[in-house]
Amino acid sequence: MSxxxxxxxxxxxxxxxxERCLVEAVRGLSQxxxxxxxxxxxxxxxxxxxxxxxxxxxxxxxxxxxxxxESWKPAAYYRIKRAIPHRRDARRMAEWLxxxxxxxxxxxxxxxxxxxxxxxxxxxxxxxxLHEFGREDHNLxxxxxxxxxxxxxxxLSTSVVANSEAVARRFKPHFAPGxxxxxxxxxxxxRDALAHPATPSPDDSAPLRLLLMGQMxxxxxxxxxxxxxxxxxxxxxxxxxxxxxxxHHAAYVGQLHALVEALGVADRVTxxxxxxxxxxxxxxxxxxxxxxxxxxxxxxxxxxxKMGLPVIGAxxxxxxxxxxxxxxxxxxxxxxxxxxxxLVERLHRDRISLRxxxxxxxAGALERFIPARYAEGLAAVFQAAVREGRAAR
Numbered sequence: 465m466s467x468x469x470x471x472x473x474x475x476x477x478x479x480x481x482x483e484r485c486l487v488e489a490v491r492g493l494s495q496x497x498x499x500x501x502x503x504x505x506x507x508x509x510x511x512x513x514x515x516x517x518x519x520x521x522x523x524x525x526x527x528x529x530x531x532x533x534e535s536w537k538p539a540a541y542y543r544i545k546r547a548i549p550h551r552r553d554a555r556r557m558a559e560w561l562x563x564x565x566x567x568x569x570x571x572x573x574x575x576x577x578x579x580x581x582x583x584x585x586x587x588x589x590x591x592x593x594l595h596e597f598g599r600e601d602h603n604l605x606x607x608x609x610x611x612x613x614x615x616x617x618x619x620l621s622t623s624v625v626a627n628s629e630a631v632a633r634r635f636k637p638h639f640a641p642g643x644x645x646x647x648x649x650x651x652x653x654x655r656d657a658l659a660h661p662a663t664p665s666p667d668d669s670a671p672l673r674l675l676l677m678g679q680m681x682x683x684x685x686x687x688x689x690x691x692x693x694x695x696x697x698x699x700x701x702x703x704x705x706x707x708x709x710x711x712h713h714a715a716y717v718g719q720l721h722a723l724v725e726a727l728g729v730a731d732r733v734t735x736x737x738x739x740x741x742x743x744x745x746x747x748x749x750x751x752x753x754x755x756x757x758x759x760x761x762x763x764x765x766x767x768x769x770k771m772g773l774p775v776i777g778a779x780x781x782x783x784x785x786x787x788x789x790x791x792x793x794x795x796x797x798x799x800x801x802x803x804x805x806x807l808v809e810r811l812h813r814d815r816i817s818l819r820x821x822x823x824x825x826x827a828g829a830l831e832r833f834i835p836a837r838y839a840e841g842l843a844a845v846f847q848a849a850v851r852e853g854r855a856a857r
Contacts, residue, residue: 467497468846471566471588472519473557473579475528477508481763482573482595485627487513488650492839494518498846501564503557503579524560526553526578529613533603542607550578557582567850568622574598577613580620589622589853591846594631597781600758601683614638622849625842627761628782647841651766651833657743658830661772664750664822665815671702671732672812675749675773677742677764678756679710680717680735685755685778687723691801692808694727701809705733705753708745746771751811751818757798759783769793769829774821776807792825 470493474486487510490500494517501520504510511521527549531542557578561569569583570591575598583590598604606613614635617624624644626632636644665673674693678684686707693705711717717735724733739745742764746752752768754777759765761782768775769786775793777783787793794811796803811818 467499468493468568468843468850469564469566470498470500470568470570470846471561471564471579472500472502472570473526473572473576474502474504474510475573475575477504477506477510479509479513481761483510483513484763485595485649486510486572487517488652488835488838489842490514490519491517491652492650492835493843495835496839496843498843501566503560505576522560524553524557526557526576528575529577529607530575530598530604531607533599533605535605539605539607539609546607550581553578554581554585558585561586561588568846568853570846574613574617575604577616577620580617584620589849590620591623591625591849592617592621593625593627594635594760595627596760597631597634597758600634601756601760601781603683618643622852623845625845629785630781631760645841645845647838647845649761649763649766649833650835650838651763651770651829652835653767653770654743658770660743660747661770661826662747662749662822664773664819666819668813668815671704672808673748673750674703674705674753674808675745675751675768676705676707676753676755677709677745677768678754679712679738680707680720681713682716683757684709685757685798686720688755688778688799688801688804689753690720690723690727690729690733692805693729693732695802695805696808696812697729697732699805699809701805701812703732703808703812706745706749707733707735708737708739708742710738711735742767743771746773749773751776751808751822753804754778754783755798755804756781756783762786766829766833769825770833772822772826774811774818774825776804776811788824788828790821792821792828794821 503524568589571579752773752775759781765786778798779795780798794807
């Protein structure tokens, strides 16, 4: 099959994890001879990144069909309020699709249904790309209820792509057999960063420098790391922990600061906001922590490994799949700060294993998570969806 013409619908115009994966997909697919047109809901920094990667970009306003789980408003409020905008948005996007005449439509994340509904109106095959669990990781609720939404997703999708086996297991029971495929990300690292990886210290008399990169929200589990540091202090183990990431969840950030003060580890734990150079943070560390309760994939896990750091991660979600136990890192039961402290102490006292795991993590990640493999995996799913769509006509 010759190069595809793909219409891709992004749920936001920001540059979060799912959007960065979209940029990487566009770059890889474009280099392989496919043409990608992306619809974004409003102007934003994603647009320039997509154009640089080789995409054509169109702005088409559309609304989400999920809402925050902590909202005091009932689901019916969102369902009724958005009913008319949803129909309008789908008709507008279907008109765009008819003029564009792509081979298929891809919806990026489960948060929007406009692309799927518009593809049905335009008579085009549709692929839903699942980057998240939804409820478990982002506390999102479908306006019309999960069962109803998943039935519609199954009905409107020729194929479904999941970013990890964990996400695939979560959703497979709700889709027709064989409809869900797994394609792992590329997680691209700038060349200059790759050329200067981290070099974990061999000196077991020096504090072990730990990095936990990621937005500060309850689901990311930063409190596990803070509690582990306090336990290690009581054992006489020297560690220094840096928490780096978005602090938009003010209440949780406040809880973390209070926990640091209450445990008396302010001299060992640093909370910082997002950084423009995350790779400099990796280079300053001896090891990385990933404490997420339900990480769908975990770009930061792969970044840390590509930068030569062993990762101690919560044995949950996609994190379990990324870390090879005892080879590229270690797993601990989510929420068990004492078990996490045990593993940190183990690596602190065995710097030879620490460095060996870092080297193995880097070698494995550089071989496994590559742009060509990512683009080939996506293209195979898309081409099969197009063939199935043509056969169904």
